[in-house]
Amino acid sequence: MTQPRRLPQGGRIDRSRELAFSFNGRPLQGYAGDTLAAALLANDVRLVARSFKYHRPRGIVGAGAEEPNALLQLGGGGHTLPHQRATQVELYAGLEAVSVNGWPSLEFDLMAINSRLAGLLPAGFYYKTFMWPQRFWGRYEHQIRRAAGLGRAPMEADPDRYDKTHVHCDVLIAGGGPAGLAAALAAGRSGARVILADEQAEFGGGLLGSREQLDGRPATDWVKAAVAELRGLPEVRMLPRSTVFGYYDHNLLTIAERVTDHLPPGISAGPRQRLWRVRAGRVVIAAGAIERPLVFGNNDRPGVMQASAVSTYLNRYAVAPGRAAAVFTNNDSAYRSALDLLDAGVEVAAVVDVRLRVDGELPARVRAAGIAVHSGYALVDVQGGKRVEGARLMALDSDGRGFSSAYPVGLRCDLIAMSGGWSPAVHLHSQSGGKPRFDETLAAFVPGTSCQAEVSVGAARGCFDLSGCLQEGFEAGAAAARAQGFEARPGAPMPAAVIIAQAPMMPMWRVPSWRGVKGPKQFVDFQNDTSAADIALAAREGYRSVEHVKRYTALGFGTDQGKLGNINGMAILAETLGQDIPSTGTTTFRPPYTPVSIGTLVGRTVGDLFDPLRKTAIHEWHVEHGAEFENVGQWKRPWYYPRQGESLDQAVYRECLAARRTVGVMDASTLGKIDVRGPDAAEFLNRVYTNGWTKLGVGRCRYGLMLGEDGMVMDDGVTARLADDHYYMTTTTGGAAHVMGWLERWLQTEWPDLKVYLTSVTDQWATVAVVGPQSRGVLAALCQDIDFAAEAFPFMAFREGTVAGVAARVFRISFSGELSYEINVPADYGRHVWEAVMAAGAAFDITPYGTESMHVLRAEKGFIIVGQDTDGSVTPDDLGMSWILAKNKDYLGRRSLLRPDSVRTDRKQMVGLKTLQPGFVLPEGAQLVDDPDAAKPVPMLGHVTSSYHSPCLGRSIALALIRNGRQRHGDVVYAPLSDGRIVRAEICDPVFYDPEGARQNV
């Protein structure tokens, strides 16, 4: 028979839509509207998982986010999803679910041997063993790791897409049960912008699984009307399948919306999930409460469930999770479940209530229905292995710490509905910074003082009657809207619920063990197999803080984050230590409320969108001409331009020689460019650069070095004086944003008196560097209104003119040591001018070159690259650049150059290196030593910062920072390489080529 445990009628399922699915390969049927858990129970599937440590058989305990056991792997391939909580998975056609923790099978699990060895595996056993011999830990660990983990990660990239949405609202309501709906109605009617988010597919919360009445009609009728009204309010946004999982500072909350998870994978075009970042004016937390388990012997057997979950399966899904039930409780609410069971035709063997006196209205109804109520009794043991087959109960003594009967009596049942009281969901309140306080009457933590603009209502505050929930919700919604400036507007009043007085509950954190230490295990945390005895052991061993106990026993560290077990565990610790609960500890929750997919948190920022990608105006030309690219900061820069079959080395060889012998061209657009303007611009430059700027004439350029206030080289570049009060500064590619921020900060915070205006113009200008002996000819062919004669346009000068028909700024500067012009044009003309340069240069066989050749050319000249030849610990003097330090003015970083460490004489200094074997190119990063045979740690002199084969010198060259290097020209040092080779090199001057600088000055 299909779906043997399905009730003939009732529920909110759609019986006209039967859905086929499979569990561990077994084909099964359910209905639309089922959760996977409901469908499994309808098919009388009890055993769904094995526990983490002992591999004990486990079944479904709950019906929502608190479920600790039913964690299943869904689907396969790239779509597979580990650890899906069956109680929250909406059933769809073709769903494939498998258990995660049984080997070789769930039914027959060899790892269940751990259960027999349990005596050797108490809490923290691994801290006490596996230590000998020392080298064996790796092997032990391998075995431990194999046994660990629940689900499997996919082995393929995620085929799905994820979105993020950022919104502001006046009132965010977390939870769409009665209190949340009431809050939304009150706030929504006022016209405030409201977001109502609920983790379930349907709004209504606990009402969906209850038989409560409002105004004499089923409460779900009111839910329907409320939802309809809310959907009609233009400023109200309803988010079903959306869990408010994080509450951060300044009322920022995050919501994970499961957009298409309820559909078979691969059929929807939409994103799988969406992350909402909500900045809320006010927050109403209506997240409900979680029913606590009771801690008694073998309370983990499949068929032991939360009483409220049993009711939910009966009422919402028309599933009877058993044939004969026992109800075990310490409060009145579970009596509703007894009545639900009875009315659904399930035999109720007995209600076992730890309270001596049971005289409330609900128990009276249960008694009237002919069900035995054993007051003052407790279940002490559960019989059965893979499913409940019975239970044993004993009479408690007057204080509930021991028994008044000597032997237990048996009770036949295959389902145990337990209720240990209710814990308000204080998670979001706690995340917001609130400190939950312990309420002795409810025996539960309830929200404390608010630290942010939030309020908890309904069951989340500890109010467990329906009328109270509606009232609180409505008032909170109205108050939140009012605080945001929206006046309440009239609407239908809240409906009336039947008020049933509830008798006080009796805390029963742990049923006494009827066989002392030899009794059956009493589980507190099902997923991590943490038992009451484990907690007592931890306390005995001195782990007295609740945080120690949790970490020592793994209590609350499962994927349910202790939603069921933490309060019981804390209370058991308090009892063990003879303390009250508040002085034992509070409970702090961190995001997320329930686990959130990494993909959802990442959203679209993957692949090319991982980080913004910057391209120059000439980029597409480089692509079309086969350039290989290098990432420099966010920029893509042409690295080299290989011709057919050329390697990097071959291309660079050709490119370098072209620049040295005829003409090369390079896209230098990525250099940072800052427009500096204002009457105090010269003074400003004097303060931020180490050298003087006052005397630089209009039309001239100067190289400048910038230091941090710690005196270390920070950036460099050439700045031109365009007018008396106008400069054009260039920075390194990688340092542009930092330098801009640095300059702005000094201007605004320290020197607000200076009249200087800064504008970043990096993206506004394209820069084409034409480099080489023939560059003058190329420029002359493209530009008629500038005289390129050496005397008319000398080195380190700048001219404005028209290049290839475009207004241009031309700088005669050189980063290669050759005659060289940098043409700056508005970026939109960049490609046009580049192509014009290529055309005009064709006669000279003009050769485009990339960053690699640029590096070689500048290294031949001993020009540094900040960030490659410096590392934040290098002063100008270390680089041999004392000449650039003005003596007659202060500048940023100058004072730091006078500190004792800055004036040490044995600092590392920039030198050149020539390998004794001229063909050998030292690896960059190689360390240099005097004695390669010295014992480790080998004293190191410094390291190679830049190293290349120099085509025009026909040998390798390198730059290095070497201790006291300037005094050591001619010495031979050793570079012991990571592959074991030892390379000898001679220290030399860092300028390898044209030391007089004649070539750039022609």
Add this chain to the structure above:
Amino acid sequence: MKKYSLFSLARNAFSHHQNWQPAWRNPEPKPAYDVLIVGGGGHGLATAYYLAKEHGISNVAVLEKGWIGGGNTGRNTTIVRSNYLWDEAAQLYEKSLQLWEGLSQDINYNVMFSQRGVFNLAHTLQDVRDVQRRVHANLLNGVDSEWVPVDRLKQMIPILNVSSDARYPVLGASLQRRGGVARHDAVAWGFARAADARGVDIIQNCEVTGIRREGGQVVGVDTTRGAISARKIGVVTAGNSSVLAAMADLRFPIDSHPLQALVSEPLKPILDTVVMSNAVHGYVSQSDKGELVIGAGIDAYTGYGQRGSPHIIEGNLAAIKELFPMFSRVRMLRQWGGIVDTCPDACPIISKTPVSGLYFNCGWGTGGFKATPGSGWVFAHTIARDQPHSLNAPFSLERFVTGHLIDEHGAAGVAH
């Protein structure tokens, strides 16, 4: 101290584990001690242990305002390695790594030090230069280190995305095989138990509220449990170092920042090593329980809140998804924050202070866990001898005056 072993486990199983001793006592503070250690994290407990073991000073109390190991010791991502760039740092961390290698046996508590290797990825040509520089320096400093080209990397970590189409393609990595991870709580508990066995008093729920001085000499502390005298006080209160320094009228070159981390739901084994990337900002390993343990950069602002902003975590996970695209469907289970003391040069301060008898050990930034035993070892030496060991002499407060900083931003693993 009754020794832990498989035999003791079996013996106790027969008595249903009713007879285990407390791992450490819970004593009332005495009015005076020879040495007070302020801060019951891993570093403080290690300091107390080595004071007793190496220097025979056991009249020591560790004062902890909350519960031991409750600060950064219990909040970090447990990575242990010693592949730092500069000689001073490499030697200090290497000493620590050597202590890790025998630690479980030394303190008779399994800290589960797992030498599964640590990879530092390079994503740009400059990354490659920096990583290779570090590899070369490590080798000469006696720190095991190797460069792994990308093809071999793919074999060693098959699930790593080494596609050249990635936004920042992986170009290679350094590998320190002796690096790995350890069980963070066990480090605090194990040192506590071993120190306690040598006579050290571990006093929890005892917050220091003042540092008493007489004529430039420290003489004791005020605490929430009364005044306690001592003429030597070592402060090891990561996150709150400036607060303690202010009690002695000192100002430190430290900024406290939130550092966030997270774990995923527990997965079957999929990653058997530690992968770190500075360039895309993320690091990940898989715990013995199966959780992916993930960390990233610090929050920009000064903060003592043990929490940060969600965009930091989101950016961090984007980096992890770049490196391991299949982790996208894995879920974040838990996130949290610690407070890290950041120093201008990303190196610690383990130093005497202008107040005689007052010593500080702080400024570890994001990298303190790996240094736990070594930090305790050199700090114990510094306190016992009233002068630093040669390993920690470079990490003095004076370096900020002389300018002799040890800039480890590149190797510290996290940008700050």
Add this chain to the structure above:
Amino acid sequence: MLQIDCPWCGPRDETEFSYGGEAHIVRPSDPDATSDEAWADYLFMRTNPRGRHAEQWCHAHGCRRWFNVVRDTVSYRIEAVYRIGGQGPGGSHDPA
């Protein structure tokens, strides 16, 4: 995530801003007359309080203006926002 009230643009998410650390640190007016110790104090030493903190922020992805914020470093609550050169709570202010 913090929400910071830029004095020029209004409240914006923290992600639009960059953090500048402790405010009201004055650069010595005569560095040459400043001892190494005093220079180190200016460069590196910070109050880093647990509690009320005057700090600088820049609306980097907005108006790019620097301004001062007084924020509690434990609760992260922002007590005041004021312009550079303006008067903060308790009389803290920038050099003229």
